[in-house]
Amino acid sequence: MCGIVGYIGNKDAYPILIKGLQRLEYRGYDSAGIALFNGSLNIYKQKGKVSQLISFTTEKDKKGSIGIGHTRWATHGEPNDVNAHPHTSGNGRLTLIHNGIIENYAPIKAMLQREGHVFESDTDTEVLVHLIEEIQDKENLSIEEAVRAALNKVIGAYAIVVIDRNDPDKLVAARKASPLVIGIGEGEFFIASDATPIIEHTKQVVYLNDGEIAVVSRKEGLQIKNITDNEIRTPFIHELDMQIELLEKGGYDYFMLKEIHEQPTTVDDCMRGRLNAKEGWITLGGLKEHKNKISKANRFIIAACGTSWHSGLIAEYLIEDLARIPVEVEYASEFRYRNPIITENDVVIAISQSGETADTLAALELAKRKGALTYGICNVVGSSIARVTDSGSYIHAGPEIGVASTKAFTGQVTLLTMMALCLAREKGTISNSYFHTLITELENIPRKVGEALKCDAQVKYIAEEIKDSPNALYLGRGYNFPVALEGALKLKEISYIHAEGYPAAEMKHGPIALIDENMPVVVIATNKSAYEKVVSNVQEVKARKGKIIAVVNEGEKTISEIADYTIEIPHTEEPFTPLLSVIPLQLLSYHIAVMRGCNVDQPRNLAKSVTVE
Numbered sequence: 244m245c246g247i248v249g250y251i252g253n254k255d256a257y258p259i260l261i262k263g264l265q266r267l268e269y270r271g272y273d274s275a276g277i278a279l280f281n282g283s284l285n286i287y288k289q290k291g292k293v294s295q296l297i298s299f300t301t302e303k304d305k306k307g308s309i310g311i312g313h314t315r316w317a318t319h320g321e322p323n324d325v326n327a328h329p330h331t332s333g334n335g336r337l338t339l340i341h342n343g344i345i346e347n348y349a350p351i352k353a354m355l356q357r358e359g360h361v362f363e364s365d366t367d368t369e370v371l372v373h374l375i376e377e378i379q380d381k382e383n384l385s386i387e388e389a390v391r392a393a394l395n396k397v398i399g400a401y402a403i404v405v406i407d408r409n410d411p412d413k414l415v416a417a418r419k420a421s422p423l424v425i426g427i428g429e430g431e432f433f434i435a436s437d438a439t440p441i442i443e444h445t446k447q448v449v450y451l452n453d454g455e456i457a458v459v460s461r462k463e464g465l466q467i468k469n470i471t472d473n474e475i476r477t478p479f480i481h482e483l484d485m486q487i488e489l490l491e492k493g494g495y496d497y498f499m500l501k502e503i504h505e506q507p508t509t510v511d512d513c514m515r516g517r518l519n520a521k522e523g524w525i526t527l528g529g530l531k532e533h534k535n536k537i538s539k540a541n542r543f544i545i546a547a548c549g550t551s552w553h554s555g556l557i558a559e560y561l562i563e564d565l566a567r568i569p570v571e572v573e574y575a576s577e578f579r580y581r582n583p584i585i586t587e588n589d590v591v592i593a594i595s596q597s598g599e600t601a602d603t604l605a606a607l608e609l610a611k612r613k614g615a616l617t618y619g620i621c622n623v624v625g626s627s628i629a630r631v632t633d634s635g636s637y638i639h640a641g642p643e644i645g646v647a648s649t650k651a652f653t654g655q656v657t658l659l660t661m662m663a664l665c666l667a668r669e670k671g672t673i674s675n676s677y678f679h680t681l682i683t684e685l686e687n688i689p690r691k692v693g694e695a696l697k698c699d700a701q702v703k704y705i706a707e708e709i710k711d712s713p714n715a716l717y718l719g720r721g722y723n724f725p726v727a728l729e730g731a732l733k734l735k736e737i738s739y740i741h742a743e744g745y746p747a748a749e750m751k752h753g754p755i756a757l758i759d760e761n762m763p764v765v766v767i768a769t770n771k772s773a774y775e776k777v778v779s780n781v782q783e784v785k786a787r788k789g790k791i792i793a794v795v796n797e798g799e800k801t802i803s804e805i806a807d808y809t810i811e812i813p814h815t816e817e818p819f820t821p822l823l824s825v826i827p828l829q830l831l832s833y834h835i836a837v838m839r840g841c842n843v844d845q846p847r848n849l850a851k852s853v854t855v856e
Contacts, residue, residue, distance in 0.1 A: 270437075336379075395470065518682060587615060596622045
């Protein structure tokens with residue numbers, strides 16, 4: 244959600260900024276802009292894609308070795324050229340880009356208008372840069388001190404970068420509840436919302452913490468202070484472990500398709516060093532740190548959003564089934580607003596691909612205040628959730644560029660499966676023989692994911708048959724009910740077809756009224772338990788002329804004879820079926836979206852990382 248990139252050094256800033264903005268396109272945006280300083284300040288902004296900004300600047304002055312760039316996802320004010328970032332102060336001295344929301348912008352704007360400030364845009368961001376100007380002029384402060392003073396007056400979330408025309412050898416950056424990373428090169432610095440624009444220039448990065456302000460200068464280097472008390476902070480330099488090849492499409496038409504086909508590898512990477520079926524062990528370092536408290540917890544509370552929430556629902560089945568620990572799965576966006584009961588004997592698990600989801604971070608803050616142990620499951624190393632939780636585990640899926648999550652979902656489910664097995668082993672809630680059966684089969688899952696991907700041609704044929712349907716229904720039972728929710732979400736996200744997921748038995752409690760010959764009904768029918776019940780549900784759909792697409796185990800006969808279309812996946816143990824049954828649903832949504840002419844990697848109105856509430 245929004246993207247920031249900044250550069251100061253000895254190179255031309257323009258190509259670095261533009262390439263950086265292209266790297267950040269996956270975050271979701273509706274306009275883009277850059278500011279370049281070369282004695283004078285040139286600002287170029289355009290509604291639409293970065294490619295439109297590139298076209299707009301073809302004949303413009305693009306000189307300058309210091310600059311900032313931004314991709315905007317609209318919050319305050321519609322997407323247009325005026326509301327696009329960067330924004331400037333009334334006196335033209337300051338230029339600012341901003342991710343986040345300034346919640347008290349309205350009273351600040353009213354105060355500034357009384358002081359004579361005139362605003363051109365509808366954004367909260369322009370209010371912030373005018374506030375910095377007002378403080379700087381009245382108190383005769385340096386740019387960093389004016390920024391710090393202004394930020395102590397605002398309420399909300401922000402990641403900002405500021406240029407001062409009167410002090411042009413530095414960039415000032417700050418963050419609160421919105422990510423920001425600083426790359427350190429040879430006599431140059433890079434600033435970005437995440438590491439993707441930085442990796443091709445340097446692997447040395449500093450992740451700004453909440454409430455920190457940074458000044459980067461060619462002459463004086465990097466200095467970080469606390470926003471509230473001006474205390475100097477010692478930066479911790481991280482070494483990025485990311486391959487530039489993972490940020491390219493690698494011959495695929497879309498990142499989403501590439502990431503779907505990476506899943507045999509990413510699931511295997513998630514298990515590497517954590518599972519050895521031959522020697523009979525499974526381990527997670529994050530669990531080891533707090534083994535006693537976690538295994539003896541009264542309950543687990545899982546907080547997540549979107550696809551990660553679906554992963555959490557699968558974890559509820561896994562942990563309760565195998566480890567016999569009560570689990571509650573919460574929408575992070577609702578969790579803190581309903582005055583939840585949290586005790587010191589609870590463990591709160593936060594799941595987020597980016598590790599920056601604003602609602603999930605807020606849920607963690609509440610859990611920590613209540614004394615619960617917090618455990619983070621995320622993909623991005625050094626992200627906020629990874630830093631604020633008491634313990635946690637990475638899924639090691641590599642950068643996920645497609646907005647619709649695929650490999651991160653299977654990575655999360657793999658990690659949660661290992662967690663459930665570790666806890667079951669520790670608590671003795673499953674037999675040794677069943678434990679060995681499960682870890683042996685789990686070790687085979689990457690290969691079986693590869694086999695499941697062989698359904699692509701059949702899925703593409705089905706997609707052609709149903710691509711023009713205005714609605715779709717997804718049904719599943721047990722472990723596959725959350726997969727039905729995930730399949731429906733994928734279709735909604737990238738093809739703009741209305742779709743809903745339900746437990747199969749709930750169909751009779753309302754959704755069955757929608758079923759006719761024009762309604763595709765995707766049934767995940769791989770359950771060995773309750774199999775006859777699923778058969779009955781399929782027959783109920785067929786009796787009402789619904790168009791049935793069934794995901795079944797290899798060799799299945801009964802449902803295959805009833806369904807209009809079948810997709811076969813390999814057999815596996817029931818707790819692991821989500822890792823296989825989701826594969827054809829990902830492919831189905833992908834092919835339908837392509838056939839409908841949708842932008843698969845950047846669906847409208849969506850952002851990869853939702854860093855504002």
